[in-house]
Amino acid sequence: RNMSSAGPEGRKKMRECDGLIDSLVYYIQGTIADHEPNDKATENCVCILHNLSYQLEIELPESYAQSIYMQRRNISSNDKTPGCFGTRSRKVKEKQQDTPLPEEKSNPRGVESLWHSTLIRIYLSLIAKSTRNYTQEASLGALQNLTAGSGPMPFAVARTVVQKANGLPSIRTMLHVSHPTVKKTAVSLLRNLSRNTSLQTDIGEQRL
Template sequence: MAPPHRICSEDIECSGLTIPKAVQYLCSQDEKYQAIGAYYIQHTCFQDESAKQQVYQLGGISKLVDLLRSPNQNVQQAAAGALRNLVFRSAPNKLETRRQGGIREAVSLLRTTRSTEIQKQLTGLLWNLSSTDELKEELISDALPVLADRVIIPFSGWGDGNSNLSRELVDPEVFFNATGCLRNLSSADAGRQTMRNYAGLIDALMAYVQNCVAASRCDDKSVENCMCVLHNLSYRLDAEVPTRYRQLEYNARNTYTEKSSTGCFSNKSDKMMKRHDPAEEASARPEGCSAHLCSSWKSSSN
């Protein structure tokens, strides 16, 4: 869960706000009130599930999507955080966010922003959206290139020097959110081949896992996501990419034959190897993951 953020300036009394008033603030010409309205919605939706439906009914989602285009970074961050919490475990809000162009605007902002906090909120939003099957095709088309090129590949350490972005510019939480999103997207039948073919993606995921293993960081929270993406992308490989799969199988058999003919094992050992029980098949449905929710305010003790 992302660290919450204090949102109210000292001269604004937030305790008297309501959802209807906060939605009105989103339409204010004053960016300060826009941010306050969005942060209040983010905070309230974290605490109260019914607030999500209320914001939906008042047309607040379209207003928040519009605020993603604000030139003010504080407003951008507030709007992204509010949408992130609004869509958490709410299918109607996810579909409404897509209908209002929220995926397109979130991806566009993620492509250009250098703010780590905004990146955290946007990747968290995309992760939450990715758990709904109806949105996966659009997310694979629109979000995959940005997540791969601006987050996954630079942070993974693969191909250092080939990326225009330095690993230091990507926050670990942003990487975690991005891998969570890809973990969900990799469970979609239509998108697996697109992800397999995306230049550098599999290499980057493998490089990150290998680097974590080498550094004895196997419990790194992003490792599980990376491994699940790789697992999902191997699902039904024989049926979906039969030519490539047969080539890999042929290469593996030849490699095994060469090793067994020149190695130290007896023919009996070879036969035992060939009789080895096969691994269990993957489940009928590739593995996804739960959505991710963040709070919006710092605790009073901080």
């Protein structure tokens, strides 16, 4: 847990560690299935995954980055807007935000799991079911990390949270807890989600 917060090189080494991320996800899946979301080891696992998701978009290995951002580069080259400062139109900006991730793998391995919908749903399940503040904060924080930035990954994760996994009710509940750090992280996550213009109607309907 401490090693995963040691900086970019430490995160890189741990993401590349064969079987580590898969084992963490597998353990958490087991405790959720056994209705034990307050397990201390689960908290540790989620905190590690939270740390490994930090700045994931800009720290991705080149092989993943090329695949994920190919569509976005194509949009950028085809929709240039003239002007002294190269300002893009709102239409182009929204098109970039809605660029989807490549089709998800049915059995993700290693770093691929960090942005996969399976893990996103695990975080939302822990937010809803765990009463441990650190587990709640780490789950919210991981989603906050994954939805930060302006690339296709953050916006695809945001769509999964809001539209595919129906995560807003659980996040909304965290706005009313007494723990200030949990509440603050929930607010930051909602701020990230709301940057996606295609989700603003869904978020508004929740009456947060």
